[in-house]
Amino acid sequence: MLVLVRHGESEWNKLNLFTGWRDVELSERGVEEARKAGHALKEAGFTFDIAFTSALKRAQHTLDIILEELGQTDIPIERDQALNERDYGDLAGLNKDAARERWGEEQVHIWRRSYDTPPPGGESLKDTAERVLPYYEDKILPLVKEGKDVIVSAHGNSLRALIMKLDDLSRDEVTQLNLATGVPIVYKIDADGSVAEKRELSI
Incomplete structure (x- = not known):
């Protein structure tokens, strides 16, 4: 079983x-979202053998809270920047509305949602996928194929890149994909790595 969770707000x-790669903390709402995610997983009877997260504390803190809710604070945790949010480059730290005023609504939309057009000094979703997917295939998927129950706490775009592969989405389809913060997405993966079942837990 594979469970993906975008960090709380x-x-x-x-x-x-x-x-992007700026290392900011969860808001109070984000902490509560993480607690609700952990509670939903506990109520659904989930336990995990190993956890993966990014090198950024908002994802790590979300994972810590979920595991605390599950009473599983002692399981192995792998942290790697391969799972980091996409790097927004020159946009990092800017207000999104201010960016639209500076560069225009259409250009900012292209940077945010296109598959292969990066913002200045940053990464596209394609760039993000090129680090996320090899890490998934090398580190995470083999464990899932062995029958391990794995949770990944990461970010909107690193998870979009992974879900694009898991759900076999086109470039156009993935631009429409929005992931809510703190909502667990559950995948049952067959021995060949294909998706047998997918569902979201309500929190």
């Missing part, structure tokens, strides 16, 4: 700022 999410 961060302080910069709340302020409508581009975050």
